[in-house]
Amino acid sequence: MGSLAERPPPDGWKPPAPGMLRRREAALQLGRGLPGGAAEGGGPVHAAASRLAACCNVWWRRQHPVRARSWGKPAPGEWIVLWGRTEKCLKETTEEIRQMGTECHYFICDVGNREEVYQTAKAVREKVGDITILVNNAAVVHGRSLMDSDDDALLKSQHINTLGQFWTTKAFLPRMLELQNGHIVCLNSVLALSAIPGAIDYCTSKASAFAFMESLTLGLLDCPGVSATTVLPFHTSTEMFQGMRVRFPNLFPPLKPETVARRTVEAVQLNQALLLLPWTMHALVILKSILPQAALEEIHKFSGTYTCMNTFKGRT
Secondary structure, three states: OHHHOOOOOOOOOOOOOHHHOHHHHHHHHOOOOOOOOHHHOOOOHHHHHHHHOOOEEEEEEOOOOHHHOOOOOOOOOOEEEEEEOOHHHHHHHHHHHHHOOOEEEEEEOOOOOHHHHHHHHHHHHHHOOOOOEEEEOOOOOOOOOOOOOOHHHHHHHHHHHHHHHHHHHHHHHHHHHHHOOEEEEEEOOHHHOOOOOOOHHHHHHHHHHHHHHHHHHHHOOOOOOEEEEEEEEOOEOOHHHOOOOOOOOOOOOOEOHHHHHHHHHHHHHOOOOEEEEOOOHHHHHHHHHHOOHHHHHHHHHHHOOOOHHHHOOOOO
């Protein structure tokens, strides 16, 4: 974990005022149902983002380094590009974003398909322009044990959740390195660090994606102007894991999408390489490193994570 430590912002940088986060927040959050304008209690992006709910990736182009700008009124030359497999969701979301006064485009693309990713990335560069913030957020969960899982469903999870990040990053990172201006963001899951029964496909893919980002982050240390951020949130209240139950919901409540959106924005602005949500998840990392397996198993049973997927009704 130490290899993904926070990096300090450059000299002279000051955090933006709280009200200036809205613009970038809206850009980063779409694709997993993360409502817009969290600092102000919701906004036009809320419904659009909820409909997207884990079905698309978000790409946001900006001309200036993130630490040198305030994120208020959209500036010329900034836009959002949405990718996904469902045109209806993409079209509706694009229209709502445009109503906010922000230029937005969408492309139909399955990120699990390598050739489709490369072809669509080329189309984005030709029709829209260079992408300098890439948010890898597409994910699916099958929600079954290994023996109950369909082989094609298992492959789908790995192709979208893990390999899709290889293809999208390979498609856009070279230009970021050339421009010396870029940021790769991965919306992962705390299940990358602590797997649970009943989601073997999801946990495996997220652990792989975490290792991918850890290696990528280290590889970018000597690349000026280009950074990476990995976000590992606890269970978030979206439709993806609907029905999942832990034993003490008041002690371990699901995260609000607004919280994940706001903290992701702040992490990118601070050039923070790793973000665990909530902060108590750091205790999980410590416990896993010092406790024997038998003790960890008892914690799983006591907390209810051992059986939390028994009531799973989320999207697959």
